[in-house]
Amino acid sequence: MLEARRLVKTYRAPSGAPIRVLDSVDLVVPAGRLAVVLGPSGCGKSTLLNVLGLLEDADGGDVVWEGERVSALGRVARSRARARSVGFVFQSFLLLPSLTALDNVLLAGRYAGRTGPEARHRARELLARFGVLERQDHYPPQLSGGEQQRVAFCRAVLNDPPLLLADEPTGNLDDANGRVILEALRARARGGGAVVVVSHRADAVEMADDVYRMHLGRLDAEPVPAGGQG
């Protein structure tokens, strides 16, 4: 389960003026549920995801993973917690260009202490499941956007983390590839994970268990549209 309690985050504009992007945000995403956060550009959706995934510190409030107040951990413990408990899917894929598709997936295992044949086997299995096994030795620039995102998804779930955070995961994909990724996220939630997705896509909302809208740093629950919940 993922829980955020009274998260506060303020940025400074170039003029020096404070911009509060998270204003006492509360959020609970139980295991087995997929939450979608909607909102206009610049409303703080990505900041919320970063804070939830410990990629960025909040100015106030707590982040709790699986009952542990991870926002209070030190740097090393946070890194280990990230490696162990969370997977990220980014809009721009963020694959390392110097590594092959397979090595990009295995990178997640390296920092979680999962290396060796077992990790390679699981990585290949994931690549096969997402139809990119034959591309395992290709480098990211040799892959299409859809293929890159599928590889990135494999990397995110290699360690089978209980939490999955996706920031506009379909933003750079066509409809067919976007659908593949959203279904994978949905399947992840059905498999027991807690999944948070920031997305503009209507079909993402259709797959959501919970929908939230961010506005002026506040997060409000919205009714799940008909046809939702997968």
Add this chain to the structure above:
Amino acid sequence: MVAVLLRTLRGYAFTIAGIAIGVAGIVALGAMAERIVRFIEGGDRFVLGQISVAGRGMGMGTGFTAGGLLPSSAIRAIAEVPGVASVQSQVMLPLNPSTSQFMTLTQELVMGLDLAVPMPNRHYREFPVRDGRFLRAGDRRMAVVGASFAASHGLRVGGKLTLEGEPYEIVGVLERMLTAPDRFVIVPIEDARAQWIAKDPLLRTALASGGVALQASDLNTGAAVGWRDGEEADAVARRIAERVSSVNVQIPSELSGLLRSSTAFFSALLVGIGVLALVIGGLSLANTVAAAVFERIRDFGVKRALGATDLQLGREVLGEALAVTLTGGALGVGVALLLGAAVDGWAARTGQQLFLFSGRLLGGTLAFSVLLGVAAAGYATLRVVRLSPAEAIRRGA
């Protein structure tokens, strides 16, 4: 493992090229400096290995001592001074008398040695011979030539050299010593004396007149004096000056000081070259490595997002920096060696060698490069890990 390393290095191709250029610059400039250092050190080593004596006067000596004729009576007197182990008569003449004697260390000289006496110089008991053999007592009309002299005159063992109209057989070529003897023609002293007379009309006239009490053995431009074990060279030199009249004695330490002061300009130039090479090459290298790390800031952000700790990331960056600087450094050394070989190949036609790629230079440059590369990478890494993963990803986007 090797494949991963090669793949990593391929990603750093431009960085490696940048480092290679910087290192090649350091090595090439350093090799030129080494060449000059070896020349100065060789001269210093030579003058500290013997006491050089000439007759009192000026104008006759052309070698390491300026002075007048050193007759055989003076040589015998020197040999009797306490502390003296041996005295070797010498004749040093410019190969081309029309050339100024000012640049004695770089001009071509004929050196006549009394081969009946072993070389008294403690640092040069014998000249290192590359091809053929050195001169022996009893040789006549035979010559051993320095490496630069042989190259510039196209001489080899068995070849002929004409000196003052007389043919000489080349019996040996010295190893390249990167100092004055590289331009020497060494002959038996009797032959050198004959050349001296042939070169000097005034001396010829004086000898022919019979008005001067001179024998062939009196025709010496100087002598190399060796001292006994346990003796102090400067003390023996001062003793010779006190006890033997009409001689100019060079005190070894003073001559060394003189040599060093006369080469002070070169020494200052060397320091300048060295500092410039290190600053320019070092800055280029450090900047290249740091830029390479900063360029990958997004990758480091991603790795931290995936759970890399600061230590893991630091280890990876430093490992890569080490591999990259070592590869770039080795490439740079290779480029400098190729460049040096090409330039020296061209310069060899005139008997010159511009570069000296010593082990200490190559090893030192590589160590310097690696240390600087790792330090630059370490600094850049510290800057990168201070950022949150999200900030690193944002900045690298």
